Amino acid sequence: MDELLTGLNPAQKEAVTYSGGPLLVLAGAGSGKTRVLTHRAAYLVASGKAEPHNLLLLTFTNKAAEEMRNRLYSLLEKIVEEKNFDRPFAGNFHTFCAYLLRREGPAIGLSRSFVIYDEDDQLSLIKNLMKKMNVDDKNFKPAAIRGVIEHSKNDFLTAEDFLNLHSGSWHQTVGEIYRTYQQNLKKIAALDFTDLLIYGVKLFKEKPEILKKYQRIYRFVLVDEYQDTNKAQYLLTKLLSKESGNLTVVGDAAQAIYSWRGADYRNLLSLSADFPKIKIINLEENYRSTQNILDVSYQVICKNRKHPVLKLKSLQEKGVRPVVFKALSETDEAEFVCEKIKQLTDFCAVAPAEIAVLYRTNAQSRVFEEAFINHNIPYILYGGVKFYERAEVKDVICLLRVIHNQNDIISWGRIEKNFGKRRKEKVKNYLQSRKEKETKVLIEEMLEISSYLQKFDKDKEEDLRKLENIKELLSVAENFPDLTDFLENVALVQQEYSLQEKEKRKKVGEAVKLMTLHASKGLEFAVVFIVGLEEGLLPHYQSLEDEERLEEERRLCYVGMTRAKKFLFLTFAVRRLYFGQTNYNDLSRFLEDIPEELLKKEGNWDEDEDWELE
DNA sequence: GAGGGGGCGGTTTTT
DNA sequence: CCGCCCCCTC
Numbered sequence: 001m002d003e004l005l006t007g008l009n010p011a012q013k014e015a016v017t018y019s020g021g022p023l024l025v026l027a028g029a030g031s032g033k034t035r036v037l038t039h040r041a042a043y044l045v046a047s048g049k050a051e052p053h054n055l056l057l058l059t060f061t062n063k064a065a066e067e068m069r070n071r072l073y074s075l076l077e078k079i080v081e082e083k084n085f086d087r088p089f090a091g092n093f094h095t096f097c098a099y100l101l102r103r104e105g106p107a108i109g110l111s112r113s114f115v116i117y118d119e120d121d122q123l124s125l126i127k128n129l130m131k132k133m134n135v136d137d138k139n140f141k142p143a144a145i146r147g148v149i150e151h152s153k154n155d156f157l158t159a160e161d162f163l164n165l166h167s168g169s170w171h172q173t174v175g176e177i178y179r180t181y182q183q184n185l186k187k188i189a190a191l192d193f194t195d196l197l198i199y200g201v202k203l204f205k206e207k208p209e210i211l212k213k214y215q216r217i218y219r220f221v222l223v224d225e226y227q228d229t230n231k232a233q234y235l236l237t238k239l240l241s242k243e244s245g246n247l248t249v250v251g252d253a254a255q256a257i258y259s260w261r262g263a264d265y266r267n268l269l270s271l272s273a274d275f276p277k278i279k280i281i282n283l284e285e286n287y288r289s290t291q292n293i294l295d296v297s298y299q300v301i302c303k304n305r306k307h308p309v310l311k312l313k314s315l316q317e318k319g320v321r322p323v324v325f326k327a328l329s330e331t332d333e334a335e336f337v338c339e340k341i342k343q344l345t346d347f348c349a350v351a352p353a354e355i356a357v358l359y360r361t362n363a364q365s366r367v368f369e370e371a372f373i374n375h376n377i378p379y380i381l382y383g384g385v386k387f388y389e390r391a392e393v394k395d396v397i398c399l400l401r402v403i404h405n406q407n408d409i410i411s412w413g414r415i416e417k418n419f420g421k422r423r424k425e426k427v428k429n430y431l432q433s434r435k436e437k438e439t440k441v442l443i444e445e446m447l448e449i450s451s452y453l454q455k456f457d458k459d460k461e462e463d464l465r466k467l468e469n470i471k472e473l474l475s476v477a478e479n480f481p482d483l484t485d486f487l488e489n490v491a492l493v494q495q496e497y498s499l500q501e502k503e504k505r506k507k508v509g510e511a512v513k514l515m516t517l518h519a520s521k522g523l524e525f526a527v528v529f530i531v532g533l534e535e536g537l538l539p540h541y542q543s544l545e546d547e548e549r550l551e552e553e554r555r556l557c558y559v560g561m562t563r564a565k566k567f568l569f570l571t572f573a574v575r576r577l578y579f580g581q582t583n584y585n586d587l588s589r590f591l592e593d594i595p596e597e598l599l600k601k602e603g604n605w606d607e608d609e610d611w612e613l614e
Numbered sequence: 615g616a617g618g619g620g621g622c623g624g625t626t627t628t629t
Numbered sequence: 630c631c632g633c634c635c636c637c638t639c
Contacts, residue, residue, distance in 0.1 A: 061628060094629045118629080193629045228628095260626065361625055363631090383627090420615070492629070518626050540625055556626080579624065580630035 001046040004039050015281045016040045021245040022275035026252060028310040029562035030288030033250045034068060037224050040248060042075035044220055052076060056218035056240065057090035060228045062493055064522065065092045068224055093233050094193060095492045097200035107207050110199060111189040115405050116491035120389065122146050122192050124410045129180050135173060149178045153194040154230050154262040188407050197232035204239045215243040226251035230262035238274055247275065253307035257518060257556050265307055286312040288524050290319025293568050297561040299594045304551045322568035324591060326603040330576045334371035336603065337529050340569060341377055341512060344527060352378055354526035356513040358560045360538040363578065364531065365514050372512065380504050382515035387498040388490055392466040393473055397490055399446045403431060404483055423450045438481040440474055472497045517560045528564035533572040534585035557590045
């Protein structure tokens, strides 16, 4: 038990051992927050307050969930073996809700064998409905409508609420689409991602006896990255822990960067109202960055007024001042980054793998890719199409989904479109005669009868990659012989199996990382370049008019800066070619917020050029 | 059913 | 400027 506390600082220790009910841990960047959460969970077990199955650990993303699970399981390994305990549930909200609804869904009228629709399926369904309803897709963009529907659902607004709330013909039409969309999901027995969460809440609200059952099982609810929860997730955690009061949440409002998809950092703050006796612990010791980096980051984030900001203290040395580089153009900027990388790797013993280039938009990556190729710098580009979203993979999955649920008209529609009418008929015939089989066998047989693979030309590199991906899918299927399990994993775990991903993994240890600021959350690097610090880019031009959104851009900048352990470079370009247009942007207001003496200027500054340009 | 051409849109992205 | 999506044609 004591080994769970060794190496923790006093605040961390207090958070791990606190036994008085609701607990809110405000954990700054690099302050060891996942460590606190997992150690607390393990401590509850070690001290005999809970058995592992009484714990429920939740977070938003698979990546974070996996990290959390691995760390916790290794902490619990010994005791689980000794006492023959089950391992606790540690996963993301959607997976938990899917588990819950497969079990208890019938109580609120759901089919146990519902399919889960992803964004692509949602769009197909919406387009499908719009055609039937004779709505033109010029004035009514399916993607926009999908967004509106999702937002409404996140706010627990039904189609009827939506129609009552908005007048205007555009909204009335969208409301009608929303209503039809929901009806169709019901008919198909499909749930979209948001449904998983809101039906989870609905279940608990409408069936108190079921809620009670789960409250008694999960006597300790622990949530990581609480600033990323949306309304439904907030309600879920609140409902589950209402009886026990044992809710532990960890988060940092200053790192909330996902409000555009429904996350609301105010959930972190409203907990105090819902649990008046909540204990609040601040983690302000930073193990990651030098004090110089933290000072610069603080100057940026402290301008935010709508949420508390922690003042972090570094446990590392003072370090060197972050550099601000003025580039003449976007190519000049990329050249500077290459030069610095060469210097750092050649003379400062920094490994390329320890370096990251972070940008606001994916479109900025191209220039860096070109420069890295020219300079022979190995790199990995993050972002791009996901394995399960690849056309060929999705096609095969649709074959399986119609086995699972023959009413799935969206999958049938896709099969007809991508396989042709004749092959679709063959698939239909096959379904009449099939027996229970393992997933892999099912795929093989269906590929055979639909002669799908013949679509591809082995001599074309592109097609070869697609065949490779299908092969990969087959080997995933080996791990999930049960079809329902397989489809659930496909929908919710979304692990990467693509060939590209394998190549990436091989390079991880030796290449510079290129990614968006969003993608960098939770990671750390010895050297960080934040590029394109310009008005219109960071902050992004679509955020300039709105105070809330500007604050989020500022948090995004802060998240990027606090990824850096030793060296931080901030760059901007006076002139930039972007989407084929030359722009002359002012330097970012976030840079102007930093007192000049905290930075070191490099690049094309004019003699005595004022820091404050405005 | 495939392949070419025109038009348009382009922030971030997880489940 | 690039890439995707849709539609048209053969």
